Amino acid sequence: MTRNLPIIPTIIVVLAALTMVALGFWQLGRADEKEAMLARYATAGDLPESVAYPLTPEQTEQDLYRRSSITCERVLDRRATAGTSEAGVKGWAQIARCALKGGGETEVALGWTRAPDGPQWTGGTVTGIIAPGPKLVADPPRAGLIALSPPDPADLPNNHMAYAGQWFFFAITALVIYFFALRRRRRDQDADELDRDDDED
Structure with a gap:
């Protein structure tokens, strides 16, 4: 399978797959952060004190619910x-x-x-x-x-686990497709060599 392996396409595919895997792990980290945020929101309604109304996205995320x-x-x-x-x-x-x-x-x-x-x-x-x-x-x-x-914080979705799974799936799919492309390329090369051998005979 490694005979005449196309270097540049292989590097591109491997780098793309590694990038997708890295994005998957990043989404896993985001899932943990979102879970902690949702847990904080779930207890926000039990706090008796009122807060100033938020006017920025950062304040809003901090004070929701x-x-x-x-x-x-x-x-x-x-x-x-x-x-x-x-x-x-x-x-x-x-x-x-x-x-x-x-x-x-x-x-x-x-x-x-x-x-x-x-x-x-x-x-x-x-x-x-x-x-x-x-x-x-x-x-x-x-x-x-x-x-x-x-308003109920349970209505906020935590989709990061699904996004992580998608990135890992994309990485595996890219590698599998490239593997079959290389195998077909190898079969074509072998067929060409057989044809040349038959012509020489």
Whole structure:
């Protein structure tokens, strides 16, 4: 199999496979980090103290699922999206985009309605739970709405183990394909040599 082994293609395939394996191990490390983060999020709701509402991605990752509060100085936009009430009934989550006191913007999930039409809420102080986005899920709900199902860290997927498996699979697949390509190349070379020998005879 090593006779007339193509050097450059072999180096390229081996380096590619090693890169895929390295990415797989990196994803395994990320899986451990994500598992620790999810465990921290699972206990965040039990902490009694409120935190300042996060305005950066780093602060958001640190404070997800903690209690917080904002002052909505001005409602910039309103929308309704699919949502579930605290009682588990499917319907609509009423979302307001707010200009915050002190600067910045965020979304506030005011509460739940059965129909998409929502209240004409004009702003004010809201307390609740920091959810991915980020957005603040009001608790208690505002504008006379029904409470939404609280954000649950169990809804966050930990896909890194699957990604690691994919990278390892890609590495093995690349090596297997290259092995069969080399074997076919060897058979073609042997066939060519037999043809030349028959011509010489």
